[in-house]
Amino acid sequence: MSRRDVAIGFGWTALFNFIVKAVFPLAALYNARTLGPSLLGIAATLQMILMFSEIFREAGLPQTYMADHEMDEKKEAGYVGMAYLSGFVPALVVLALTPLLTKFFKTPELMWSMPVISVVLCLNGMATISVAKMLKQGRIKEHGMIGVSVGAVVLAITIAMVALGVGFPALVFQMAAGSIATNLLIARRCPVPRPSFDRHAVVSTFRRTWAVLLANGLNNVFLLFDIFVITRLLGNVAAGYYNVAQNLAYKPFEFVSSPLARTLLVAFSQSAADMERLRRAFCKAVTAVVIMVIPVYFVTGFCADAIIGILYGHQFFGAIATLQILSIYIAFRTIGNLGGTALVPAGKHRWTLYPWILALAVTGTGLALIWNQPTLERIVWCFTAGAITIYGTVMIVAFRFLPPMKEDLAKLLKAVFVTGVSGTLIALSPALAIAPWLRLLLVILLVPPLHFVLLGTILAKRPLSYLTPSGFKELWKGL
Numbered sequence: 001m002s003r004r005d006v007a008i009g010f011g012w013t014a015l016f017n018f019i020v021k022a023v024f025p026l027a028a029l030y031n032a033r034t035l036g037p038s039l040l041g042i043a044a045t046l047q048m049i050l051m052f053s054e055i056f057r058e059a060g061l062p063q064t065y066m067a068d069h070e071m072d073e074k075k076e077a078g079y080v081g082m083a084y085l086s087g088f089v090p091a092l093v094v095l096a097l098t099p100l101l102t103k104f105f106k107t108p109e110l111m112w113s114m115p116v117i118s119v120v121l122c123l124n125g126m127a128t129i130s131v132a133k134m135l136k137q138g139r140i141k142e143h144g145m146i147g148v149s150v151g152a153v154v155l156a157i158t159i160a161m162v163a164l165g166v167g168f169p170a171l172v173f174q175m176a177a178g179s180i181a182t183n184l185l186i187a188r189r190c191p192v193p194r195p196s197f198d199r200h201a202v203v204s205t206f207r208r209t210w211a212v213l214l215a216n217g218l219n220n221v222f223l224l225f226d227i228f229v230i231t232r233l234l235g236n237v238a239a240g241y242y243n244v245a246q247n248l249a250y251k252p253f254e255f256v257s258s259p260l261a262r263t264l265l266v267a268f269s270q271s272a273a274d275m276e277r278l279r280r281a282f283c284k285a286v287t288a289v290v291i292m293v294i295p296v297y298f299v300t301g302f303c304a305d306a307i308i309g310i311l312y313g314h315q316f317f318g319a320i321a322t323l324q325i326l327s328i329y330i331a332f333r334t335i336g337n338l339g340g341t342a343l344v345p346a347g348k349h350r351w352t353l354y355p356w357i358l359a360l361a362v363t364g365t366g367l368a369l370i371w372n373q374p375t376l377e378r379i380v381w382c383f384t385a386g387a388i389t390i391y392g393t394v395m396i397v398a399f400r401f402l403p404p405m406k407e408d409l410a411k412l413l414k415a416v417f418v419t420g421v422s423g424t425l426i427a428l429s430p431a432l433a434i435a436p437w438l439r440l441l442l443v444i445l446l447v448p449p450l451h452f453v454l455l456g457t458i459l460a461k462r463p464l465s466y467l468t469p470s471g472f473k474e475l476w477k478g479l
Contacts, residue, residue: 016144018255024155025247029311031162031171037240037316041231042109043171044243048227049094049101049110050117050175061086062132077196080129084195087125091118105231113172120179127183134190146185154178218356222363222390226383229367233374241319241376244312245304249326252296253334275346275402282342283404283412286335286395288479290415293334295451298426299443301327306436321377329384336391339398351397359390411478414458422451 032040065071065079098114134143154177161170231239300307304323308316340352363386370378404412429443449467455475456465465471 016148019148020151024151028155028159030159032244032312034162035167035171037244038236039168039171039240040243041236041239042107042168043175044227044239045105045107045231045236046110046113046117046172047175049114050120061128062135065129065132066136073193074196076129077193078198080192081195081197083125083128085125085197087122087128091121091125094118094121105228107231107236109168113168116172116176120176123180124183127187129192130187130190131183133192134186137190139190142189143186146189147182150181150185151178154181218353218360219390222356222359222383222386226379230376230379233371233379234376238318238376241316242322242380244308244316245319245322245326248307248311248323249297249300249330252293252300253330278342278346279402280405280408282338282398282402283408284479285338285342287408287412287415289334289338290412290419291455291479294331294419295422295426295447297327297331297334298423299440299447302426302430303436303440303443306440310437310440318376322380325377325380325384329380329387332387332391336387336394339391339394342398342402343394346401348397348401351401352394355390355393355397358393359386362386362389411459415455418451418454418458421454422447425450 061079061083094114095118098111101114102108102110131143154174157177158170158174161173227239227242230242301324304320304327305317308320308323312319343352363382366382366385367379370382425447426443429439432439432442434442452466452472453463456467456471457463459475459478460466460471466475
């Protein structure tokens with residue numbers, strides 16, 4: 001992929017992510033307000049079970065498939081066979097654990113909804129390589145259009161079901177129907193060979209994916225286990241608060257960092273042998289996130305009361321402190337994910353795995369210390385400490401194996417300085433004795449122009465250079 005291809009791919013992915021993660025959730029606020037935190041907490045638990053199983057279903061296959069430059073039909077059939085197996089096995093595990101998890105979480109709704117999730121896992125497994133193949137071919141726009149179209153239809157049906165009083169089954173329908181329909185359409189648009197279950201092919205594929213599989217598995221044990229701990233120790237209401245705060249905290253990650261990482265994964269995989277290009281792209285990607293994304297976490301952290309009050313109302317005020325803590329958590333994850341994305345095509349797969357041992361030890365120790373006196377904020381801090389450990393370590397390792405060019409490093413350090421100044425201004429905003437919504441409005445109106453004026457002063461020696469469309473285009477091109 002050329003620079004232009006990366007920019008176009010990122011643009012489409014960011015647009016689709018914005019629709020799915022911002023427009024759709026705004027429309028779905030009706031569901032949240034109607035159903036309340038308890039039912040949302042149950043849905044969050046089910047979602048975590050699905051996401052946790054999905055990591056083992058993927059088994060590191062998409063990343064490894066896209067980075068494989070010696071692909072033929074026989075090898076591709078081996079990937080497809082591995083994908084089928086990695087879909088069916090987690091599905092059977094979910095079915096087997098249904099009675100146990102229903103009793104563990106004291107949630108009867110899981111008894112019938114978890115088998116639905118197992119069906120989703122099977123069909124997703126059958127479409128894994130079709131999805132990876134479509135992205136590898138650079139068909140990012142097509143992939144996004146399918147997801148957005150299906151999501152819009154499913155969301156409309158879900159809202160209608162909630163309005164008719166269906167309740168929790170409507171949320172299960174949304175979770176399952178969207179995933180199933182999207183993957184079936186992609187499999188039809190991007191066919192792959194029939195699966196091969198030859199033992200040698202499966203073993204060979206697993207050898208290429210095991211490090212990424214374990215890293216992804218530990219990553220998602222960490223990312224998803226928090227909701228299990230919260231539900232078990234504090235109940236569904238606390239889980240509902242956490243779900244709301246987590247959804248809000250992830251928005252900057254979903255709008256910018258995730259689309260960028262997905263596009264760069266394709267670009268990096270296509271130029272894995274060009275280490276200089278990989279080094280430069282990695283450093284520039286980090287610089288872009290520092291400039292465009294990290295300031296938003298200052299806003300979500302220091303204006304959490306206004307954000308939750310406006311969007312969800314007083315019944316979700318219990319999520320304010322959690323959103324403040326998660327803003328730190330997701331900020332570190334946003335940066336650390338770029339490091340992990342770059343390490344795979346750099347041939348350093350195993351370094352995405354090793355730091356997890358330390359991170360799990362940090363979080364596990366914290367949970368052991370507060371287990372008998374848990375609060376929602378204490379639990380979230382335990383996982384945030386682990387996030388700082390893992391994602392900070394991954395970034396250090398990434399810069400060790402992909403040291404930046406002198407020019408790129410200088411630009412990154414300037415970006416850190418500018419974001420530090422903007423973040424300080426946002427952090428001081430709670431000192432204003434005004435209503436939270438008015439403070440949020442002032443931050444949104446005043447800080448971004450000041451941020452880009454300072455960027456223009458530091459990077460281009462012209463304070464107003466990035467406040468015009470052509471100037472912003474110049475900044476984007478430089479990144």
